[in-house]
Amino acid sequence: MAEGAETFSLREVLVAFTACVSEQREVRVDPYLAGWKGLVRFLNCLGTIFSFISKDAVTKIEIIENYRNSDQRDKYLTVQSMVEYELANGLVDLQKRSEHPNSGCRTFLRLHRALHWLQMFLEGLRTGEDNSKTSVICSETYDASLANYHPWIIRKAAGVAFCVLPTRNTFLETMNVGTAEEAVAMLGDALPYICEVYKITEELYAQHKLLDLP
Protein backbone atom coordinates (compact mmCIF):
# COMPACT_ATOMS: atom_id res chain seq x y z
CA MET A 1 0.00 0.00 0.00
CA ALA A 2 1.50 3.35 -1.02
CA GLU A 3 2.00 6.34 1.28
CA GLY A 4 -1.20 8.22 2.12
CA ALA A 5 -3.37 5.23 3.05
CA GLU A 6 -3.67 6.68 6.54
CA THR A 7 -5.58 9.66 5.15
CA PHE A 8 -8.31 7.43 3.77
CA SER A 9 -11.31 6.75 5.95
CA LEU A 10 -13.97 4.30 4.88
CA ARG A 11 -16.25 5.91 7.46
CA GLU A 12 -16.01 9.32 5.76
CA VAL A 13 -16.80 7.84 2.35
CA LEU A 14 -19.76 5.88 3.61
CA VAL A 15 -21.10 8.84 5.60
CA ALA A 16 -20.99 10.92 2.40
CA PHE A 17 -23.07 8.35 0.52
CA THR A 18 -25.53 8.04 3.41
CA ALA A 19 -26.07 11.83 3.21
CA CYS A 20 -26.96 11.74 -0.49
CA VAL A 21 -30.69 11.05 -0.38
CA SER A 22 -32.92 13.95 0.68
CA GLU A 23 -36.29 13.69 2.39
CA GLN A 24 -37.90 14.22 -1.04
CA ARG A 25 -35.93 11.21 -2.33
CA GLU A 26 -33.65 13.40 -4.40
CA VAL A 27 -29.93 12.66 -4.82
CA ARG A 28 -27.73 15.49 -3.54
CA VAL A 29 -24.74 16.17 -5.77
CA ASP A 30 -22.24 17.50 -3.19
CA PRO A 31 -22.11 14.47 -0.88
CA TYR A 32 -22.13 12.20 -3.94
CA LEU A 33 -18.98 13.91 -5.23
CA ALA A 34 -17.46 13.90 -1.72
CA GLY A 35 -17.97 10.12 -1.61
CA TRP A 36 -16.20 9.67 -4.94
CA LYS A 37 -13.36 11.97 -3.92
CA GLY A 38 -12.76 9.83 -0.85
CA LEU A 39 -12.71 6.70 -3.00
CA VAL A 40 -10.24 8.27 -5.40
CA ARG A 41 -7.95 9.06 -2.43
CA PHE A 42 -8.08 5.40 -1.54
CA LEU A 43 -7.42 4.33 -5.13
CA ASN A 44 -4.36 6.57 -5.27
CA CYS A 45 -2.97 4.73 -2.23
CA LEU A 46 -3.12 1.44 -4.11
CA GLY A 47 -0.34 2.46 -6.48
CA THR A 48 0.37 4.24 -9.76
CA ILE A 49 -0.99 1.31 -11.76
CA PHE A 50 -4.45 2.69 -10.89
CA SER A 51 -3.62 6.25 -12.02
CA PHE A 52 -5.46 5.97 -15.34
CA ILE A 53 -8.62 5.06 -13.43
CA SER A 54 -8.32 7.78 -10.79
CA LYS A 55 -7.51 10.43 -13.44
CA ASP A 56 -10.71 9.62 -15.31
CA ALA A 57 -12.74 9.70 -12.10
CA VAL A 58 -11.16 13.05 -11.09
CA THR A 59 -11.90 14.54 -14.52
CA LYS A 60 -15.55 13.60 -14.19
CA ILE A 61 -15.80 14.83 -10.60
CA GLU A 62 -14.26 18.17 -11.64
CA ILE A 63 -16.66 18.62 -14.54
CA ILE A 64 -19.61 18.40 -12.17
CA GLU A 65 -17.86 20.48 -9.49
CA ASN A 66 -17.40 23.21 -12.08
CA TYR A 67 -21.16 23.28 -12.63
CA ARG A 68 -21.61 23.48 -8.84
CA ASN A 69 -19.26 26.48 -8.78
CA SER A 70 -20.87 28.24 -11.74
CA ASP A 71 -23.67 30.83 -11.88
CA GLN A 72 -26.07 27.93 -12.39
CA ARG A 73 -24.93 26.17 -9.20
CA ASP A 74 -28.47 25.85 -7.80
CA LYS A 75 -29.56 23.88 -10.87
CA TYR A 76 -26.94 21.28 -9.97
CA LEU A 77 -27.90 20.88 -6.33
CA THR A 78 -29.53 17.50 -6.95
CA VAL A 79 -29.44 15.02 -9.81
CA GLN A 80 -33.16 15.66 -10.32
CA SER A 81 -32.70 19.43 -10.71
CA MET A 82 -29.69 18.88 -13.01
CA VAL A 83 -31.64 16.56 -15.33
CA GLU A 84 -34.61 18.91 -15.41
CA TYR A 85 -32.47 21.98 -16.11
CA GLU A 86 -30.21 20.45 -18.76
CA LEU A 87 -33.06 18.76 -20.65
CA ALA A 88 -35.29 21.84 -20.57
CA ASN A 89 -32.46 23.96 -21.98
CA GLY A 90 -31.18 21.54 -24.64
CA LEU A 91 -27.85 21.10 -22.85
CA VAL A 92 -27.54 17.33 -23.33
CA ASP A 93 -26.26 15.55 -26.46
CA LEU A 94 -28.78 12.73 -26.77
CA GLN A 95 -27.63 10.94 -29.95
CA LYS A 96 -24.03 11.85 -30.58
CA ARG A 97 -21.41 13.71 -28.55
CA SER A 98 -21.22 17.12 -30.21
CA GLU A 99 -22.27 20.52 -28.85
CA HIS A 100 -22.43 19.49 -25.18
CA PRO A 101 -19.74 16.82 -24.84
CA ASN A 102 -19.47 17.22 -21.06
CA SER A 103 -23.03 17.74 -19.95
CA GLY A 104 -23.77 17.10 -16.30
CA CYS A 105 -26.20 14.32 -17.26
CA ARG A 106 -23.65 12.46 -19.38
CA THR A 107 -20.83 12.88 -16.89
CA PHE A 108 -22.96 11.86 -13.92
CA LEU A 109 -24.08 8.75 -15.83
CA ARG A 110 -20.45 7.57 -16.01
CA LEU A 111 -20.12 7.86 -12.22
CA HIS A 112 -23.52 6.27 -11.79
CA ARG A 113 -22.40 3.20 -13.75
CA ALA A 114 -19.26 3.06 -11.63
CA LEU A 115 -21.45 3.21 -8.51
CA HIS A 116 -23.15 0.03 -9.69
CA TRP A 117 -19.74 -1.64 -9.82
CA LEU A 118 -18.90 -0.22 -6.36
CA GLN A 119 -22.12 -1.56 -4.90
CA MET A 120 -21.41 -5.07 -6.19
CA PHE A 121 -17.73 -4.91 -5.24
CA LEU A 122 -18.44 -3.86 -1.65
CA GLU A 123 -21.08 -6.57 -1.34
CA GLY A 124 -18.54 -9.09 -2.64
CA LEU A 125 -16.00 -7.90 -0.08
CA ARG A 126 -18.57 -7.99 2.71
CA THR A 127 -19.72 -11.53 2.02
CA GLY A 128 -16.39 -12.99 0.81
CA GLU A 129 -14.32 -15.61 2.63
CA ASP A 130 -11.56 -14.27 4.92
CA ASN A 131 -8.72 -14.87 2.50
CA SER A 132 -10.55 -14.64 -0.77
CA LYS A 133 -8.83 -12.65 -3.48
CA THR A 134 -9.88 -9.02 -3.84
CA SER A 135 -8.60 -9.20 -7.43
CA VAL A 136 -11.18 -11.90 -8.23
CA ILE A 137 -14.04 -10.02 -6.52
CA CYS A 138 -13.00 -6.87 -8.36
CA SER A 139 -12.71 -8.43 -11.82
CA GLU A 140 -15.93 -10.44 -11.50
CA THR A 141 -17.95 -7.41 -10.45
CA TYR A 142 -16.25 -5.21 -13.06
CA ASP A 143 -17.03 -7.73 -15.83
CA ALA A 144 -20.66 -7.86 -14.70
CA SER A 145 -21.08 -4.08 -14.74
CA LEU A 146 -18.73 -1.33 -15.94
CA ALA A 147 -16.83 -3.49 -18.42
CA ASN A 148 -19.92 -3.53 -20.65
CA TYR A 149 -19.31 0.17 -21.36
CA HIS A 150 -15.55 0.05 -21.84
CA PRO A 151 -13.49 -0.68 -24.96
CA TRP A 152 -11.13 -3.67 -25.08
CA ILE A 153 -7.99 -1.67 -24.23
CA ILE A 154 -9.50 -0.26 -21.01
CA ARG A 155 -10.82 -3.68 -19.97
CA LYS A 156 -7.34 -5.17 -20.49
CA ALA A 157 -5.60 -2.39 -18.53
CA ALA A 158 -8.13 -2.69 -15.70
CA GLY A 159 -7.63 -6.48 -15.59
CA VAL A 160 -3.86 -6.04 -15.24
CA ALA A 161 -4.28 -3.44 -12.47
CA PHE A 162 -6.67 -5.66 -10.47
CA CYS A 163 -3.93 -8.33 -10.21
CA VAL A 164 -1.96 -6.22 -7.69
CA LEU A 165 -4.84 -5.96 -5.19
CA PRO A 166 -4.11 -7.53 -1.77
CA THR A 167 -6.18 -10.27 -0.13
CA ARG A 168 -9.62 -9.38 1.19
CA ASN A 169 -8.61 -9.09 4.86
CA THR A 170 -5.55 -6.94 4.17
CA PHE A 171 -7.73 -4.77 1.96
CA LEU A 172 -10.39 -4.38 4.67
CA GLU A 173 -7.77 -3.57 7.31
CA THR A 174 -6.45 -0.63 5.25
CA MET A 175 -9.80 1.13 5.54
CA ASN A 176 -8.93 2.64 8.93
CA VAL A 177 -12.04 1.50 10.76
CA GLY A 178 -10.45 -1.23 12.90
CA THR A 179 -10.43 -4.93 12.21
CA ALA A 180 -11.63 -6.62 9.04
CA GLU A 181 -14.78 -7.67 10.96
CA GLU A 182 -15.49 -4.05 11.93
CA ALA A 183 -15.03 -2.94 8.32
CA VAL A 184 -17.46 -5.66 7.22
CA ALA A 185 -20.03 -4.48 9.76
CA MET A 186 -19.69 -0.90 8.53
CA LEU A 187 -20.13 -2.00 4.93
CA GLY A 188 -23.28 -3.85 5.97
CA ASP A 189 -24.68 -0.67 7.53
CA ALA A 190 -23.80 1.56 4.61
CA LEU A 191 -24.56 -0.57 1.58
CA PRO A 192 -28.34 -0.06 1.69
CA TYR A 193 -27.76 3.70 1.38
CA ILE A 194 -25.48 3.25 -1.63
CA CYS A 195 -28.06 0.90 -3.20
CA GLU A 196 -30.76 3.52 -2.63
CA VAL A 197 -28.69 6.25 -4.31
CA TYR A 198 -28.11 3.93 -7.25
CA LYS A 199 -31.76 2.91 -7.49
CA ILE A 200 -33.14 6.46 -7.40
CA THR A 201 -30.68 7.63 -10.08
CA GLU A 202 -31.33 4.58 -12.26
CA GLU A 203 -35.10 5.20 -12.12
CA LEU A 204 -34.66 8.89 -12.92
CA TYR A 205 -32.39 8.20 -15.91
CA ALA A 206 -34.70 5.43 -17.16
CA GLN A 207 -37.74 7.70 -16.87
CA HIS A 208 -36.01 10.32 -19.06
CA LYS A 209 -34.44 7.72 -21.40
CA LEU A 210 -30.94 8.88 -20.48
CA LEU A 211 -29.31 5.54 -19.69
CA ASP A 212 -27.44 5.34 -23.04
CA LEU A 213 -26.14 8.90 -23.32
CA PRO A 214 -23.15 8.96 -25.71
Ligand SMILES: CCCCCCCC/C=C\CCCCCCCC(=O)N[C@@H](COP(=O)(O)O)[C@H](O)/C=C/CCCCCCCCCCCCC
Ligand atom coordinates in the same frame (compact mmCIF):
# COMPACT_ATOMS: atom_id res chain seq x y z
C1 LIG B 1 -14.77 1.60 0.19
C2 LIG B 1 -13.40 1.27 -0.15
C3 LIG B 1 -13.18 0.19 -1.10
C4 LIG B 1 -13.50 0.49 -2.47
C5 LIG B 1 -12.39 1.11 -3.19
C6 LIG B 1 -12.79 1.45 -4.54
C7 LIG B 1 -12.01 2.58 -5.06
C8 LIG B 1 -12.55 2.98 -6.38
C9 LIG B 1 -12.29 4.38 -6.67
C10 LIG B 1 -12.61 4.92 -7.78
C11 LIG B 1 -13.27 4.14 -8.84
C12 LIG B 1 -13.07 4.75 -10.12
C13 LIG B 1 -14.32 5.00 -10.85
C14 LIG B 1 -13.99 5.10 -12.28
C15 LIG B 1 -15.04 5.84 -13.02
C16 LIG B 1 -15.00 5.36 -14.42
C17 LIG B 1 -15.96 6.10 -15.27
C18 LIG B 1 -15.90 5.49 -16.66
O1 LIG B 1 -16.51 4.49 -16.88
N1 LIG B 1 -15.13 6.11 -17.57
C19 LIG B 1 -14.92 5.55 -18.87
C20 LIG B 1 -15.91 6.14 -19.86
O2 LIG B 1 -15.78 7.54 -19.88
P1 LIG B 1 -15.96 8.33 -21.24
O3 LIG B 1 -14.84 7.89 -22.14
O4 LIG B 1 -17.28 7.93 -21.80
O5 LIG B 1 -15.86 9.78 -20.86
C21 LIG B 1 -13.49 5.79 -19.30
O6 LIG B 1 -13.27 5.33 -20.59
C22 LIG B 1 -12.66 5.06 -18.30
C23 LIG B 1 -11.41 5.16 -18.15
C24 LIG B 1 -10.66 4.54 -17.00
C25 LIG B 1 -10.91 3.11 -16.64
C26 LIG B 1 -12.00 2.86 -15.67
C27 LIG B 1 -11.92 1.45 -15.13
C28 LIG B 1 -12.80 1.37 -13.92
C29 LIG B 1 -12.49 0.20 -13.08
C30 LIG B 1 -13.18 0.35 -11.75
C31 LIG B 1 -12.52 -0.43 -10.74
C32 LIG B 1 -11.56 0.34 -9.89
C33 LIG B 1 -10.62 -0.59 -9.16
C34 LIG B 1 -10.56 -0.33 -7.73
C35 LIG B 1 -9.77 -1.28 -6.99
C36 LIG B 1 -10.19 -1.47 -5.60
